[in-house]
Amino acid sequence: MTTRNMDQQDAMAALDYDLEEEEEGEGMTLIEHLEELRQRIFKCLIAIVIGAVIAFIFRVPIFKVLLYPLPKAADALGGGKLVAIGIAEGFTVYLLVSLAVGFVAALPVILYQTWAFISPGLYEHEKKYAGPFIFIGVILFALGITIGYVVLRFPIQWLISFASDSFTELVTASSYFTFVAFFELAFGVVFELPLVLTFLAQIGLVTSKTLTKKRPVAHVGMWIAATFLTPGADIYSPIILGVSMSCLYELTILFIKAIKK
Numbered sequence: 298m299t300t301r302n303m304d305q306q307d308a309m310a311a312l313d314y315d316l317e318e319e320e321e322g323e324g325m326t327l328i329e330h331l332e333e334l335r336q337r338i339f340k341c342l343i344a345i346v347i348g349a350v351i352a353f354i355f356r357v358p359i360f361k362v363l364l365y366p367l368p369k370a371a372d373a374l375g376g377g378k379l380v381a382i383g384i385a386e387g388f389t390v391y392l393l394v395s396l397a398v399g400f401v402a403a404l405p406v407i408l409y410q411t412w413a414f415i416s417p418g419l420y421e422h423e424k425k426y427a428g429p430f431i432f433i434g435v436i437l438f439a440l441g442i443t444i445g446y447v448v449l450r451f452p453i454q455w456l457i458s459f460a461s462d463s464f465t466e467l468v469t470a471s472s473y474f475t476f477v478a479f480f481e482l483a484f485g486v487v488f489e490l491p492l493v494l495t496f497l498a499q500i501g502l503v504t505s506k507t508l509t510k511k512r513p514v515a516h517v518g519m520w521i522a523a524t525f526l527t528p529g530a531d532i533y534s535p536i537i538l539g540v541s542m543s544c545l546y547e548l549t550i551l552f553i554k555a556i557k558k
Contacts, residue, residue, distance in 0.1 A: 337410040344406035349399030366450035379470040390470045437488040445484030451533040483526040491549040498553045505553040
């Protein structure tokens with residue numbers, strides 16, 4: 298009887314060992330994970346390069362759109378063009394702006410590749426949120442940079458006219474497009490606030506009750522952040538960004554409640 302029990306235990310142990318080996322065989326090694334990461338980064342870079350090449354081809358109409366918020370008072374030389382310092386600055390600015398536009402155009406691909414890399418480590422009920430999160434993330438970022446573009450003329454106008462009585466403002470291409478890039482990026486990132494808070498709620502780090510309880514502190518903090526995130530010193534940009542952040546915060550609370558139900 299004892300011999301039979303020992304044989305059964307040995308058989309069960311052997312079966313468990315075979316199942317563990319099979320499960321380990323289905324997993325990926327560290328080298329395989331790094332290889333997959335390399336491939337997905339390479340795909341993201343290809344998407345950015347393709348978007349940048351297309352943007353470089355259409356660089357003239359893109360520049361006209363980006364120059365629209367610049368007031369005529371900034372044209373101190375009267376030629377209707379920005380100032381380029383150095384023999385290669387014109388080409389460099391075209392290239393950097395094309396890369397920035399290419400990155401924005403490749404954002405859906407970047408989000409998808411990021412999701413595809415981390416999804417094997419998630420549960421099935423977590424994977425079903427992939428499509429909506431990627432779609433909403435792209436929409437929110439596009440909405441943010443759109444509102445940022447509408448607001449852009451206010452800080453530019455204020456900065457150029459602030460010391461116009463004492464100085465002749467020569468706006469270089471590099472300084473102008475750097476300012477535009479940071480301003481647009483600030484609005485695009487801020488509009489991802491609902492997505493971040495909803496993700497934190499899904500993994501259990503925050504709840505709608507916590508956000509409601511911390512509402513006064515959150516609104517004050519967001520309005521303070523709005524004054525620092527907008528690089529201009531005009532009054533319109535921080536107000537519009539602060540109102541947007543407050544509205545997005547309240548919508549996030551409702552969104553989390555709807556998802557939990």
